[in-house]
Amino acid sequence: MAAEFHRPTRFPPGMFEGFHGGDDPAAISRVAHDTAAALLSRVRADPDPETVQRLVEYTDRHGIDTIAELWAQASAKSLPGALWRIYLLRTLIRQDAAGTSLAFQRGTEVSHTIDQVVAGAAIPTGPDEVRDLADTILHGVFTGDFAVALDRAAAFCRVAAAGFADLADDADASDAVHPDRSGDLTRRALRLTELAAELASCARLWRHDSLD
Template sequence: MSTNSSAYGSASVRAAGSGFAAARSGAARFTRPAQLDAALIDQLSGGVDPQRLSDMSHTTAASLLDRVHHTQDPQVVERVLTLVEREGVDLVAELWSSAESESLPGVLWRLYMLRTWMRRNREGISRLWRLGEPVATTASAIAGVDQAPTESDIARTADSILSGAFTGDFAVALERASAFCSVISAGLITEVKRRQTESERLGLSESEARAALANSGAPHMAKTAKSLAGTAKDFQAGAGLWRKGRLE
């Protein structure tokens, strides 16, 4: 299988700790979100006390989730689903990216970043799924993805996980996200091992082997696999807290 390490990452989305965070591109500025109060936008652009920002992150996350859960309007669901594209990742990041992983805004931030990453890297992810699915069979069943998904299947899964969080059982959506991350992590590890084996077969010196492995992108892939495994745990923990009524 021909692979390219750049297919498994994105310049606009990077792993940060155990979750996803968007790189600040400095490109087009976000437009004023319909879901957020104008005064809030002014406060964010001018800087705000960390405690107030934390309070706002929890309030906005809860309000957004509650609003969609109590509406039958598909246009509202679509606007929330495409929040990052419509309003700009910088605003969403400023609201939610610093929230604890075991909190509602922290979990929503990870869900939005997972969707963004999946849609922007759908070709590479579809290949990784084929590698990881035989290893993480139980997880693949939970995620609800075919054994050999196409790029379109990956995009639809990205949308269905996030939309399911707002319109269905929130805990089930988090479990699907967790399972998806686990399978892709397994796929990355499988690919890293394959590249390590290829490097060993070349009969290079130790320093040459390290350089060849680095050039193959294996170290970056291993780091991404570790990050995804951590994110999977975050989603699983969030699902447990939600069922106990403790995800706030």
Template sequence: MSQRPHHRPLAPGDRFFEGISSGASDPRLLAEAADRAARLLVRGAHDSGDDAVADRVLHLADTEGIETIAELWSSRPGDTIAGCLWRLYLLRSWVYADPVGVAREFEAGRARASVARVVSGVADPPGPEELKTMVDQVLRGIAGSDFADVLLRAAAFARVVATGRAELADTDAEAAARIQSVADQLDRAARLELAGRLT
């Protein structure tokens, strides 16, 4: 019996966001399958109202590996459910890989992005464990709350961190721009979801 290969965890760092705009092209059928799986995951999980389903959605990247999720969804645009899921799981993996660094950037950005800080729902003060709790709550929301709310909270969180990263002298401005781009994409997707046009 073959076992699923071990997935090496991603190391902390800026490479988490390098693949967002890679433009890798997948065959049309693979893209359709990825979109269909994402729609079933989001719409089906939301309709289930089951805590066990919410837990499985939360830990999908842990059980299947972020690489598997990347194969499915990383090439999908940010205005699709599949593209949104990739960005959400990417944010969670990044927070778990470097909670101290992300907490430092969030702390640096929260004064300049105060509205986004409130929307993101991070506890005050925002330590590493609080950030992990927040990002898990956001992903649990895929099954338990409005998907637009999930996207708005994730976008707000990314916006605060991007602002903080831009403020800190020892961080990469290009990486801050990539995180800001993720925030903008999630925010735009949330507006589409609210209008009933996110597919």
């Protein structure tokens, strides 16, 4: 999928709503792969700014349910799986930009890797900066190097996961008022770690022209 594109086609505002896979798992899988390939190839072949902006902001206007219905059941190491995870990450960031930015900032302090550089978030990283980064990464999916966009998302997840884990340690030691806070933070760290691994795998597959 990395090299071959279909003829450019302009997507209408309701670009996702007409796709239905039925109840047959094979049909659902086929629709997931077909819609992901068609959407990505057509937009990347003709990256009209209005179309790209509508795609980036789609979940803000319509929620994430339609995208989840299309792509959430796809394999983690597939094109629809990769697109689903990018949209999911953007949604998670926007749902708690303050908490996520705090975790990312903490992650930059405790993580000794180049991930914060790869992610490309502005420093210091506040809520506006993480929201902007999420939009920039999704823009890159449609207009830039797809593998680089996935790697940036994975790097962000790793840094934020390190931050959430460190915040969980602090909460475990001191937060008697909210005893569940440490567990919640730990679960967020684990989910982001898993998400990072999945996105990084997709990036490697894309570079080998094996993500479909």
